[in-house]
Amino acid sequence: xxxxxxxxxxxxxxxxxxxxxxxxxxxxxxxxxxxxxxxxxxxxxxxxxxxxxxxxxxxxxxxxxxxxxxxxxxxxxxxxxxxxxxxxxxxxxxxxxxxxxxxxxxxxxxxxxxxxxxxxxxxxxxxxxxxxxxxxxxxxxxxxxxxxxxxxxxxxxxxxxxxxxxxxxxxxxxxxxxxxxxxxxxxxxxxxxxxxxxxxxxxxxxxxxxxxxxxxxxxxxxxxxxxxxxxxxxxxxxxxxxxxxxxxxxxxxxxxxxxxxxxxxxxxxxxxxxxxxxxxxxxxxxxxxxxxxxxxxxxxxxxxxxxxxxxxxxxxxxxxxxxxxxxxxxxxxxxxxxxxxxxxxxxxxxxxxxxxxxxxxxxxxxxxxxxxxxxxxxxxxxxxxxxxxxxxxxxxxxxxxxxxxxxxxxxxxxxxxxxxxxxxxxxxxxxxxxxxxxxxxxxxxxxxxxxxxxxxxxxxxxxxxxxxxxxxxx
Ligand SMILES: Cc1cc2nc3c(=O)[nH]c(=O)nc-3n(C[C@H](O)[C@H](O)[C@H](O)COP(=O)(O)O)c2cc1C
Numbered sequence: 058x059x060x061x062x063x064x065x066x067x068x069x070x071x072x073x074x075x076x077x078x079x080x081x082x083x084x085x086x087x088x089x090x091x092x093x094x095x096x097x098x099x100x101x102x103x104x105x106x107x108x109x110x111x112x113x114x115x116x117x118x119x120x121x122x123x124x125x126x127x128x129x130x131x132x133x134x135x136x137x138x139x140x141x142x143x144x145x146x147x148x149x150x151x152x153x154x155x156x157x158x159x160x161x162x163x164x165x166x167x168x169x170x171x172x173x174x175x176x177x178x179x180x181x182x183x184x185x186x187x188x189x190x191x192x193x194x195x196x197x198x199x200x201x202x203x204x205x206x207x208x209x210x211x212x213x214x215x216x217x218x219x220x221x222x223x224x225x226x227x228x229x230x231x232x233x234x235x236x237x238x239x240x241x242x243x244x245x246x247x248x249x250x251x252x253x254x255x256x257x258x259x260x261x262x263x264x265x266x267x268x269x270x271x272x273x274x275x276x277x278x279x280x281x282x283x284x285x286x287x288x289x290x291x292x293x294x295x296x297x298x299x300x301x302x303x304x305x306x307x308x309x310x311x312x313x314x315x316x317x318x319x320x321x322x323x324x325x326x327x328x329x330x331x332x333x334x335x336x337x338x339x340x341x342x343x344x345x346x347x348x349x350x351x352x353x354x355x356x357x358x359x360x361x362x363x364x365x366x367x368x369x370x371x372x373x374x375x376x377x378x379x380x381x382x383x384x385x386x387x388x389x390x391x392x393x394x395x396x397x398x399x400x401x402x403x404x405x406x407x408x409x410x411x412x413x414x415x416x417x418x419x420x421x422x423x424x425x426x427x428x429x430x431x432x433x434x435x436x437x438x439x440x441x442x443x444x445x446x447x448x449x450x451x452x453x454x455x456x457x458x459x460x461x462x463x464x465x466x467x468x469x470x471x472x473x474x475x476x477x478x479x480x481x482x483x484x485x486x487x488x489x490x491x492x493x494x495x496x497x498x499x500x501x502x503x504x505x506x507x508x509x510x511x512x513x514x515x516x517x518x519x520x521x522x523x524x525x526x527x528x529x530x531x
Contacts, residue, residue: 062409062441066443067083070446083443090104090449090452090460091103098311101138102188102189103477104138104459105459105460106141106462107132108435109141111498112125112143113497119149119164120163120167121170125158126171129178133178134182134471136473137466138188138190140191143193144158145194145250147197148246150202155203155507156506172191172258175191191260192311193259195263197270199269199272200271203506204222205222205223206221206228209271210275210278211232214322215269237283244295248306250262255310261310262310267316267317267379268383277292277348289365297370313377315379316363316378316423317382318348320347320384321355321388322340322344322387322388324337324338326402334404335404358415363423364422367427368427378427378431380435381435382419389402390402393490394409394411394439395439398492400496402492409490412439416436417434417447420434420435421434421456424458431458436463437465438490444465445482468486468488469483488515493524497523509523
């Protein structure tokens, strides 16, 4: 079935990368992954991170539910020492789907239970949780808010691709933007959510600035008028204001951020069947609303602004940066290099190894720009059996401080424990990037408006039947 991933050893991956024009080291010694690291005031026991992975399995009013609790117990028992809790909305209007977690007064007991069960599972498995960090990603979905798009700015290529569900049409250039007053209220919502999350004991919050949700779109909003658009200072105003208030009011709370350092531009599939391949959408130059992207050539990064933002946030008190890229709806091959496309996607327009190399290249430059704070790299799952070898090489070389695993963790939540014990992953649980999880995330024909997501091939017990229901509807 595999089209691209045909490697039998780490050195074959390096050789292919080189043939494609990129140096990518893969180490045979995985020990660097198991060296402790100081993050803020905590020393974590290894360099392995469970990336934020939304399960879309909360209740309609934003509580974690049975599958959510189960996921965090499994992550807790899994052995990674940084658990980057998934996207949880700071307000109901900013939720990305009807089952996204919400940080509100009425959900705090549930979120606290999720955290408690996660930590307990870690203690049960390892005896202590003193070297474990658990955070929560605070999000406002902006243009991808499910009730209606809440726009930071207009984007000539993205607007026609962004659906306004209520209006039954795409976003149009005359649709209003969130006003400066709206954004000021959203700042308040962020600070309130941070306080709530700190009070129930999460170790850190993530001010989410990736994947073209609200704060990510603001970074790109060069064409927005007023005090939140135009200059880089204005485009970072919201995040800096929130950070300043958190530092003042909640000095003990560790603040992290997941930062898009390269947006690229939207792609769309062209062709039929296996030849339905991603192509860049028609666009005009210079690009104005693509953060971290060369304004004359969307395929190239221009990291001058992302580096400036990383330094600005470090100076303002961010202790941890998780580097990501792309837009899961508009250029999924950038966010998650994959063997097979998701239902709403197209076949890879580039070798997935190039997508992995892009993630590595970008994270390395951000880490080099802010050596004082740890950077987490993304985009490892496509490397499958050999993801740990690339992670170990990147950590050993100091290119990143930690390696984040996304889809891989749904298939193999105990990947870190298995690696530590056996020196390799369990072949029967390795994510093959067939995009079941994304397909489930995109399935909305459920009585609650959203199917939960997970890994049906490797977690049949929880997701086998749910996957079948989705198939039956097709
Ligand atoms: C089902 C699913 C849920 C995700 N949820 C989140 C999320 O809540 N927040 C986030 O920043 N990224 C989210 N992502 C992106 C992943 O964290 C990760 O960046 C991406 O899958 C690429 O990493 P990988 O190659 O290790 O999978 C999600 C991805 C998938 C497939």
